[in-house]
Amino acid sequence: MxxxxxxxxxxxxxxxxxxxxxxxxxxxxxxxxxxxxxxxxxxxxxxxxxxxxxxxxxxxxxxxxxxxxxxxxxxxxxxxxxxxxxxxxxxxxxxxxxxxxxxxxxxxxxxxxxxxxxxxxxxxxxxxxxxxxxxxxxxxxxxxxxxxxxxxxxxxxxxxxxxxxxxxxxxxxxxxxxxxIDPERFAFTEQPQSPPLTFVMVARLIADKGVREYVAAAERLHERYPQARFWLIGPSGISNRTAISDEEIAQWRARGVLHYLGEQRDVRPFLAESNILVLPSYREGMPRTVLEAASMGRPAIVSDVPGCRSSVLPGATGWLCEAGSIDSLEQHMQACLEMPREALEAAGLASRERIEREFxxxxxxxxxxxxxxxxxxxxxxxxxxxxxxx
The missing domain is CATH 3.40.50.2000 (Glycogen Phosphorylase B;)
Structure with missing residues (x-):
């Protein structure tokens, strides 16, 4: 210039x-x-x-x-x-x-x-x-x-x-x-066809993102659906007043339900291997991780708060849970576990189409x-x- x-x-x-x-x-x-x-x-x-x-x-x-x-x-x-x-x-x-x-x-x-x-x-x-x-x-x-x-x-x-x-x-x-979103970089991929069903949360490890609610819901569901996988991706040691300590993360990992994968340079391979993104945040601008997952054909469960609620079309590209509620999040995750794969695939296709049209x-x-x-x-x-x- x-x-x-x-x-x-x-x-x-x-x-x-x-x-x-x-x-x-x-x-x-x-x-x-x-x-x-x-x-x-x-x-x-x-x-x-x-x-x-x-x-x-x-x-x-x-x-x-x-x-x-x-x-x-x-x-x-x-x-x-x-x-x-x-x-x-x-x-x-x-x-x-x-x-x-x-x-x-x-x-x-x-x-x-x-x-x-x-x-x-x-x-x-x-x-x-x-x-x-x-x-x-x-x-x-x-x-x-x-x-x-x-x-x-x-x-x-x-x-x-x-x-x-x-x-x-x-x-x-x-x-x-x-x-x-760059729809070419976050290209559409088919839903994994074979079990287990995999949930993934991609976020900085701070309380305001709803990380604790996700972990608690995953541990409850694991008792009834031991085959399901629950992944958490994101940096720890964040400079934030609600940052989650390394000691608490170590306790989650020790209990053997949550698979904490740390910060990943490229989340696309993990989104491709997952079925549903979860983000029970307390408030967002427009959650980037939801849009990345949607571009790759993954529906999302997000909290019914500003920003998050704009990132999905409820019942079409995702679902809204109550913010701060482990019970509400657990119910929506369980519904996905019991949902026919065809319904998840349809939600993923609708997610991708919305990205191309609006984002x-x-x-x-x-x-x-x-x-x-x-x-x-x-x-x-x-x-x-x-x-x-x-």
Missing amino acids: PTSDSRPATVVLVSNSSFFLYNFHRGVIDGLRDTGYRVVCLAPTDAHSARLVDELKVEHRPLGMEGKGTSLVGEGKSLMALLMTLLKLRPRYVLNFTIKANIYSGLACRLLNIPYTNNVSGLGTAFLHDSWLFRRVRALYGIANRGARCVFFENRDDQALFLRMGLQKSTPSVVLPGAG DQAIVVRAYLGCMQHTLAPEIGRGRGAMSPA
Whole structure:
């Protein structure tokens, strides 16, 4: 993307983890890079930072940001480091993802007069629980959102809540189909035809994802359906106030029902070997794991909460259970165990068709480039592969 001095315009993506940008927003990264921008990912260094550089061919700059950090001194240092990095990079536009990045980078961009957007990919602990600290966090969120060119939401429940709480005022907002899915990368596969029936949950190991409810339901069902398999995939040791300890995970594994497979670089082989995805989360933006599984032809059991309920069509592509209820989750999982395979296959086909119709990542890329067009219209018009707004 040329600028007046023939150098490509810099677009910065800010997040609380490189893992998040690589796994959830590689479509946006590819779209920006292919349009001609210099793309810089600003996020804490983790195992996925090198993959942003080596595989997606963009830059990575380390960001000191701890997900559960609350120290005023530590958080002040994070904000100052972010300010100095943005001053050095002098980006033409900034795309923020995850709560802390939305707040800190949003405030920094307002101070530096850099145009930016915030992506509300979920409300997280600051909205699930209430305290003096979380009320202050929500107030800062409102200040950051009100300076954005646009706020992207992943479900209408979150958009309505922000409007009701005054957390965006007159800032335009758009509801996206999550981060979108590449239907070719997550290609459709037939349901496994031979037993055992396999449930899989793919999530960070934090309580707010409903991991404990899944484990408890699996252990109950194992007594009556010993042939069924229950898999759990996702990183432990998460920087989150509701993170599940390694000791508790070890206890689950010792009881021999749950198969904890850790964090997987590629979940597709495991989705292909499973029958049903489970995500009894307390609240989501638009759960990526449900969309990945749906693209591969797997129905899902999810909790009846904002974000999750938008990820399935109840009775067609999945089922809704009561949030926080082991009994409700167990009943739905048992119904799947007793369901004819033809019914599971039909739900899987319907899931794939919905992904192709409503959740293709090209929709998301068009939305981001369309929002940026108001600020960078001359460059976008000259860029390669430019897309119109969604």
